[in-house]
Amino acid sequence: MIVANFINGAPSLTAGETSPLVDPTTGEEFGRAVVSRAAEVDAAVRAAAAAFPAWAGTTPGERQLALLDLAALLEASAEAVADAEVRETGKIRSVVLGDELPQCADQLRFFAGAARALGTGAAGEYLPGHTSYQRREPVGVIAQITPWNYPLMMAVWKIAPALAAGNTVVLKPAETTPSSAVLLAALAAEVLPAGVVNVVLGDRGTGRLLVEHPVPAMVSLTGSTRAGAEVARAAAATVKRTHLELGGNAPVLVFDDVDVTATAASVVDAACYNAGQDCTAATRVLAHSAVHDELLAALTAAASARVPGTDFGPLNSQAQLDRVLGLLSRSRATVHCGGKRHGSAGFFLEPTVLSGLDQSDELVQAEPFAPVITVQPFDSDDEAITLANGVPQGLAASIWTRDTRRVASLTARLDFGVVWVNTHGPVAAEMPHGGFGASGYGKDLSMHSLEDYTRVKHVMIAH
Structure with a gap:
């Protein structure tokens, strides 16, 4: 089995090199994917550029209908798409079908409607003898990683x-998980003109070629902070716009007025979802000293009850497993449960709870991206904020308390783009998702995301 690029409305194999596709539940290779180089990247970008004028000229209503059709096709193809997603990620199939796929269809439908709701300032005579108005226009070809x-x-x-904004795209998925993006592009080709959605497969070198190509007007990346810095540097050479949604290291502030057992169960759910491979995972628990010991015991019990392979899947690759095991091996923290590989096949990690960490410790400052929870005590609201904000990332955080005055105060003081209260992790298509600091800039979801994919033009007419 070889997974191919999807360029100009059709699969596109290359005679060049391929990379292995590995089932992370077994560690065994099951197929190959093409590795695109300059010729393939250029072909995809040129296809997107050729398709742009006509697609940009469609009405918002026409784009809406196409995205609604794509959402329906995605739902009709749910089983095949889930097969591809599960095979390459090891995710729990029921979660993909019951949670992730419905969210994807819902987000397509949201942006279908949002395409018809882009607002601009009111036209008017802001200078005597002249009428001004604004146009929101698509940016052009978008490189997406x-x-x-x-x-x-x-x-x-x-x-x-x-x-929805009228752009065309060339998307490069991660080299270990390319298939669902290719399937999505194939579905899009049934309702969109050829070249509007293109997918090129490959490694970091492929991504660099895409970012450095002179045609794309914007680069949108979801990835690590390191990857975001590399993309920003490469995009600067051709003054491309960048939209960076980068890593997180979410604090979970637990105060002394909560139901400790119920809170611990919810936090562990948010820490182990997708094996903790989530930039908003409930990673850093900050516990009020009055409930610290009780919460630590409850977190340990809840995490110990989670079974890798049943309750959540494996880490994505041997490299990711090795990275996390390295973080754990270098830590001097007290391990209350987990901390080891689970089983001998695949890339599973035991749910892990640790305490006794300093704010400067690597496990506090670095995003584990695994089912790993660190627990630190605090004595006051001010100390909780200092610990929470004391990392470079600023994507997401949560507060667990019954005190509404505390909620009002602390949500304003937390330096994170998303703050949940008495929950952790849910997203809504209508609300923006994005962070501050080393977590990047630009918003996914919501009207803010749609606006990020547009440019604003002022038109002035003399009377």
Whole structure:
């Protein structure tokens, strides 16, 4: 089995090199994917550029109908898309079918409607003898790069607002998880003109070629902070716009007025979902000293009850497993449960809870991207905020308390783009998703995302 590029409305094999596709539940190779180089990247970009004028000229209503049709096709193809997603990620199939795929269809439908709701300032005579108005226009060809933790969902988060705004795209999925993006492009080709959605497969070198290509006007990346910095540097050479949704390291502030057992169960769910491979995973628990010991015990019990392979899947690759095991081996923290590989096949990690960490410790400052929870105590609201904000990333956080005055105060003081209260992890298509600091800039989801894929033009007419 070889997974091919999808360029100008059709699969496109290359005679060049391929890379292995590995089932992370077994560690065994099951297929290959093409590795695109300059010729393939150029072909995809040229196809997107050729398709842009006509697609940009469609009405918002026409784009809406196309995205609604794509959402329906995705739902009709759910089983095949889930097969591809599960095979390359090891995700629990029921989660893909019951949670992720419905969210993807919903987000396509949201942006279908949003395409018809882009607003501009009112036309008027802001200078005597002249009438001014604003136009929101598509940017052009968009280069998009997605990660391996949510291959299908991140592809939808990228292409839906870009297409709704009238852009064309060339998307490069992660080299270990390419298939669902290719399937999405094939479905898109049934309702969109050829060249509007293109997918090129490959490694970091492929991504660099795409970012450095002179034609794309914008680069949108979801990935690590390191990857975001590399993309920003490469895009600067041709003054491309960048839209960067990068890593997170979410604090979970738990106060002394909560139901400790119920809170611990919810936090562990948010830490182990998708094996913790989520930039908003409930990674850093900050516990009020009055409930610290009780919460630590409850977190340990809840995490110990989670079974890798049954409750959540494996880490994505041997490299990711080795990275996390390295973080754990270098830590001097107290391990209350887990901390080891689970089984001998695949890339499973035991749910892990640790305490006794300093704010400067690597496990606090670095995003584990695994089912790993660190627990630190605090004595006051001010100390909780200092610990929470004391990392470079600023994507997401949560507060667990019954005190509404505390909620009002702390949500304003937390330096994160998403703050949940008494929950952790849900997203809504209508609300923006994106962070501050080392977590990047630009918003996914919501009207903010749609606006990010547009440019604003002022038109002035002399009377």
